Amino acid sequence: MYIALLGRQPALGMAELERVYGTVRWFSHDTALIDTASFDVQRLGGTIKGGVVIRELGSTDWRKASMQLVKLYTDKWSDTSGKITVGISAHGFTIGARDVQRTAHILKSKLKNRGINMRSVPNEQPALRSASSHHNKLGLSPNKVELLVIRGHNGNVIIAESTGAQNITALARRDQxxxxxxxxxxxxxPKLAQIMVNLAAPQQRDVTVDTPSPTLLDPFCGTGVLLQEALLLGLHVYGTDLSEKMIRYSRDNINWLQNKNQFQGQWQLETADATDHTWHQPINVVATETYLGQPFGSPPTKEKLAEVRHTCDTIITKFLQNIGRQLTSGTPLCLAVPAWNDGHDNFTHLPLLHKLNQLGYQPVPFSHVTAKDLLYYRPGQVVARELLVLTKI
Ligand SMILES: C[S@@+](CC[C@H](N)C(=O)[O-])C[C@H]1O[C@@H](n2cnc3c(N)ncnc32)[C@H](O)[C@@H]1O
Structure with missing residues (x-):
């Protein structure tokens, strides 16, 4: 069993895990347990760190949990040769960084008594930042370990060993x-693009010559962020956009990605209006950030909002009607469509959300999140992205 530490909007990470792994459940408001034999944090946009569950301690406090951790790892590492680098991250406890440092210090001196050399990664907070975990390569080899001590919503505590943290340096580089x-x-x-690709095409895969990979279409591809993440996740991609300039941008970005990263997927791009274009087949998966209307620095007037909402609704409805005629039944889609925040977290949604069935699409059901949780926005942002996870009927 694995445990995942979810990102800033845990529901998005949970939906992604549910779609990719099936058997998942909440452990606390921002962690989830996953029943799987293998777990790769680098393939997930909504999980910051993942770890294999080593011990379930039942309901306990930090002091007792840390004593158990020290005992467990003094015994476990007593035959280790060479130096061990250890980070400890506590989640869900009302403690400070010094409490965690103290536990690391005790473990270090107990190991030293047994002739084992341990280096501890300093905590600025009770939990190590994922940048620090990644930088120290924690979880990536037997001698570089991050112990995750996580308290769930029922008070139960889990000790897990991290299997790696999201590579935020690489994500930031791709973004910037x-x-x-x-x-x-x-x-x-890019993290949201990864989530969207996984929501649409949840099977974990590696493209090899023998395994045909699905083709993902992004019909509003813009600068190609989603196409890039899909290529890195092992899909073939097909991007189209109304704007020639955007197609040029996508091409430049994918060429740049190809120089920096290895991927096997093929890619094609063309200028096309998504409301009436006939795409080449096959299209196995659709994932796209649709037209979101103009950006707003502050909430628009009622009249302006009605106008933009109508424009977006018309374009996206026509697109869904057009592509619906070209998709085979069962094709999965993930669309990011606009929803407008009035500044108090009241959102105005697109009218088409009530017509999805009529348009020939069925929302994919989730057990652990509701449709209204699938809204991505930052504080102060007017235009939120509402994620629709659908299947062509
Ligand atoms: C929100 S942006 C997508 C940005 C993209 N995710 C990226 O990585 O840059 C929406 C895109 O839709 C395109 N667009 C607007 N109307 C369109 C239409 N009718 N058909 C195809 N593309 C359209 C715009 O040119 C713009 O690039």
Whole structure:
């Protein structure tokens, strides 16, 4: 069993886990347990760290949990040769960084008594930042370990060994260093793009010559963020956009990605209006951040909002009607569509959300999150992205 530490909007990470792994459940408001034999945090946009569960301690407090941890790892590492680098991260306890440091110190001196050399990664907070975990390569080899001590909503505590943290350096590089960026079409964060690809195409895969990989279509591809993440996740991609400039941007960005990363998937791009285009087949998966209307720095007037909402609703409805005629039944889709925040977390949604069935699509049911949880936004942002996870009927 694995435990996942979820990102800033835990429901999005939970939906992704549920879709990819099936058997998952909440452990606390931002952690989830996953019943799986293998777990790769680098393939997930909504999980910050993952770890294999080593011990379930039942309901306990930090002091008792840390004593058990010291005992467990003094015994477990008593035959280790060479130096061990250890980070300890506590989640869900009302303690400070010093409490965690103290536990690390006790473990270090107990191991020293047994002739084992331990280096501890200093905590600035009770839990190590994922950048620090990643930088120290914790969880990536037997001698570099991060112990996760996590308290669930029922008071039960789990000790897990991290199997790695999200590579936020690589994610930030893909976000900030790609050559073609355009603030006006929006900047889909790569993590959200990964979540969307996984919501649409949940099977874990590695493209090899013998395994045909699905083709993912992004019909509003813009600068190609979603296409890039899908290529890195092992899919073939097909991007189209109304704007020639955006197709050029996507091409520049994918060429740049190809110079920096290895991927086997093929890619094709073309200029096309998503409301009436006929795409080449096969299209196995659709994932796209649709037209979101103009960006707003502050909530628009009622009239302006009605106008933008109508424009977006018309374009996206026409697109769904058009592509619906070209998809085979059962094709999965993940769309990010706009919803507008009035500044108090009251959202205005698109009218088409009530017509999805009529348009020939069925929402994918989730057991652990509700549809209204699948809303991605930052504080102060007016235009939120509402994720629709659908199947073509
Ligand atoms: C929110 S942006 C998508 C940004 C993209 N996710 C990225 O990585 O840059 C929406 C895109 O839809 C395109 N668009 C608007 N109307 C369209 C239409 N009718 N058909 C195809 N693309 C359209 C715009 O040119 C814009 O690039």
């Amino acid at each position: 260093e790609r050559p073609a960026r355009d603030a006006f079409v929006g900047m889909l964060p």
